[in-house]
Amino acid sequence: MTATAETSVGELAEAPGLPEVADPSAVSPRDARELSRLFFDRLAELEEGTPEYQYIRNTLIEMNMSLVRYAAGRFRSRGDEMEDIVQVGMIGLIKSIDRFDLARGVEFPAFAVPYIVGEIKRFFRDTTWAVHVPRRLQEARVTLARATDELTTRLGRSPTVREIAELTSMSEEEVIEARVASNGYNSVSLDAPLGADGNDDDFALADYIGVEDTTMELVEDFHSLAPLMSTLDDRARRILHLRFVEEKTQAEIGKEIGISQMHVSRLLSRTLAHLRSGLLTTR
Structure with a gap:
């Protein structure tokens, strides 16, 4: 359970008319889907802020944490700490619970996952770029990476700017601009060794940067x-x-x-x- 929830599930032993869930976080995704319908139905009848409302809301959060882990797994290759991604995804889960309406006839997982993924993407967009660049260039970086991977696999070599432009329907100038902007995604310490083995004998990036010319x-x-x-x-x-x-x-x-x-x-x-x-x- 994250610190976001205001009331612990253990503070209330049960909710009238609902099955008791001893450990919501241990509920399987299939059972969580069935139980969530019952809990959302009851939640709609309660006044927000009451103990029973908090119990049901927190139970829903814990029962559906598997959705967060599922969505977070899609971003495993981004290099960020998975725990941080999961915590951000939890914010999306909580927002989806607060906005879900059972009367719409939509399954909760189908409603919640886009919220969770959107929150994670927003986190990457706002916090992971070492240098701030316009949002259109941040999005172009993702498009550029996918097109480059696809063309590299198809052609067996690195694609040219023209080939990427044709695949993405971008102009060659836009491709070049997006490539330059991509350099702002990650930053490296000037003292970091350039060698792959990280030995002390390796040169650092600062060794290749000119010093101030006093003349x-x-x-x-x-x-x-x-x-x-x-x-x-x-x-x-x-x-x-x-x-x-x-x-x-x-x-x-x-x-x-x-x-x-x-x-x-x-x-x-x-x-x-x-x-x-x-x-x-x-x-």
Whole structure:
């Protein structure tokens, strides 16, 4: 019995005019179908909230839990915990019990299963996507997966976008969009090993992702520096190139240009002061 039901079946020993059910959860699906008719018939006569109403309602829930297990089994391959799926399915079962009308002449299992399945599908739609995507793309993912499996079996190879589009009556652009959106269904930790055996020696996804490029912060400075460089004479630009691009010493620069090291030092200081002042003025 889940925590959803307000009253335990054991709180009332019996309901007048109904067979006593010692352990509702142990009732077979066939017997549950027959007993449910009797209990629903009696439930319609009672006022909601009374002890007898709660007893009958809770008994119906426990007797029909097999419907939840049946519906949940269809989603076993989704990778989620089966216990969570069953609990969500129980919500659908309870809703179907509260809305079932015996006078419609419909068998309760036929009425309840769509409610249960719908609740489970809603759970997957709202909670399992790692990245939120539009509902149409969530539904397209399911269509895409079925078409891909069918064509792979039929063709013996992976189908092309055009072949999937023809089978699903979708455009090729819609197929591509749905494929991209499918990447948002699952997320993987950046620290998770990529190797199948999970050894510590395996590389993690983070090892293949680039680090922050600190030089990107200099792009704005380079952009602002360009017009200032054009104001320098050829010798000043040559000295800057030899010092900061070719990384030569002041003595090597002086020897190449034909001036003293002290002169190179004074020219560098003057040129850098000019550029620095220009950068500060433009900000």
